[in-house]
Amino acid sequence: MKVVAFERSKQGTGASRRLRNSGKTPGIVYGATAEPQLIELDHNALWHALKKEAFHSSILDLEVAGQSQRVLLRDVQYHPFRQLVLHVDFQRVDPNKKLHTKVPVHFMNQETNPAVKTGGAIISHVVTEVEIECLPGDLPEFVELDLAKIEAGQSLHAKDITLPKGVSLVAHIESENPVVAAAAVPAGAAAEAAAEGETPAA
Template identity: 85%
Template structure:
């Protein structure tokens, strides 16, 4: 995705407030052994871009003063109750160095899962994104996890996620291997099933 920004010379609370009053959002670009660069972006264009999943998880082409650089969105500050973006941070990407970032998880075939359809199981998503490390060129926009065969009472852990080539879990996730998704049968559904089973038994 391409993002167009402009150089910003003034900084401080007052300057940022005046900038926002003109429909602009202040931001900063940092990293990759270069000096931090103050920027400003069109607020409305930024607001709409932030609604797209890919804007948060993909490498972006940020153009400032006619020069393009690859960046990741690292932080967004929102107004507590107004639809207003107060500030954005972008981090430059070095093509030769691995980056650590979160990638969205897309769950597939949950509705057609037999445990859901036949046993009344409820599938709970513990994580909607997963932290990975990889070179910039290998960064996936999202990672898919097929739930077609997860059974009632079963959980899938971080290490069960099929990762694309060149992508690995971060060290702490590899060590902790937390539950990512689980399938449980609610107490009400379990007792209903037991009651049905009792009703089917022939009289003594």
């Protein structure tokens, strides 16, 4: 995914406010061995890009003054109530260094799960993204968790996620192995099922 930005020379609150008033968003690029670089981006293009899941979890080609660099989106500051992006941070990536980042979890086969279809179970997505480490070239846009066989009362954990080659959970996620999805039968449905199983008194 390509992002076009422009060099920004002025910093400070006043300069940033004037930028935003002219439809631009201030930002910064940092990391690797280069100096931090002040940039500005077209606000509307950035706003639409931020709505795409891949923009948050993919390596982006950021072009500034005709020079392209590979970056990850690291931080976005939004206005508390207006549809306005106040600032963005991008981090340069070194193709030979492992990076730690979060990627979305896509939940597969929930609609066909027997516990949901016939047992009245409800699957809750406890975690919607997971922290991984990999080389930039191996970074997936998302990872998948198969919900086909989860039964009522069961939960699936981080280690149940299918990870692509070259990708691993970061150490603390690996050791904690948090719950990612859980299947439960609501109390009302459980009572109804129990009532249906009762035989009427003679």
